[in-house]
Amino acid sequence: MNLLFRNLILLILMLAASGLALALRPTQKIADQGPAVDLDTMIPHTFGNWSEEQQNSVQMVDPQQQEMIEKIYTQTLSRVYKDNRDYRIMLAIAYGDDQRDSMQMHYPEVCYPAQGFSLQSKQTGTLTTENGLISVTRILTNLGQRNEPVTYWTTVGDRVFQGSLQKKLAEMRYGLNGKIPDGMLIRVSSIDAEASRAYEMQAQFVDQMLGALTSEHRQKLNGMPGSGHP
Template sequence: MTEVSGSALPETRLLDRRRALLGGAFLLTAGVAAARVPGNHIDLLGKRKLDALIPAHVGSWSFYSKSGLVTPPPDQLSDLLYSQLLTRVYLAPDQLPIMLLMAQSSGQTGVLQVHRPEYCYPAGGFTLTDKAVRSVPLPGGQLDATVMTASADNRVEQLMYWTRVGRDMPLSWAQQRWSVARANLRGDVPDAMLVRISTLTHDRDAGLATLAAFTRALFAAVPADVRRVLDSAAG
């Protein structure tokens, strides 16, 4: 039998107690949210179509193709999760190519994960490294986005993505679930948007600089109401 020292036992019990309290608090919040029937639907996109709102020309980049992006295989789950899905490749004569994916859900239940890079890239055989949060300066503020490198045998991508859930901008899957639960407790059913921008290059610094430049150009190319669809703080 393994002997546990007297000093280790209280610490272990304390850690287990904290985990139990945190887990219980989350379950309680989620349970109360589920018990209430939210009636106020927040949909910043409405009946507008992403394909019509996102311009074919963004800065020096121009729309080239709808294929070539990493996405999970189409299935019934993803069809049910998303109201709209936009995929585009943009090219510019003096810049790295840009791959843009936008996934929008008009009725958020906390399961906007199919197109998150942490899900779809490993499913496609990629290894994700160098994950970090990067702030992109925008007119009047900044956008906090997650950046990482996705590597496979014959392809390396530098990518950046962010999510909006209602009026929140969660940076993780756990924060996203909390955003949904808090909105439901207020009686709201929030919509959600995931924006993923990537480029093919081994050079991380050059790739992230290009992604930031495209992001700034994208926000400059759309009107204020569309900017708020992409980032609830943008004006």
């Protein structure tokens, strides 16, 4: 095989591979297929034993590098709720309508230390609710006298995932169907010296919050099976 012919074959193969990659490139955003996500109206201000505290008495931890956060996420929501015993829960939700590799989420174990907190522990677990089980990550953070246990979970489309491998597999499943998934990071935390009590209260809060949502909105948060799956 002469050099010219071999180069021609390589060129044809490269063009074919490029064309296949372009054909398989997802173009349809899940976010454009259903009702628009509006976190402010999706999440009730009052539910169960909890009501939003209008004058926040605690400072919430927010992700740094605002320009990057605005690029990653389409919407963010930050609220403080308290129950009838004045126990406070901080809720933060970040939503992005494009969760491909180029748009990576900003995880609490990154943003807390970036603001001076020490990361005491990190573990995965399951949060039990009346609307199903949710795979969550729990971290324990500390800054001086502030002990802040955190529970969070993440979604791609309508699937909860843990870790980069599960995220990549979920993205691939949507991509093979020509879809670009959206995604959420849902974080609840409380300032509490007793981590076990904090996680118990956070579980109660999440259970009551999910129970107050419409079935469609609940599916976006807890990843239960539904029409959004590829």
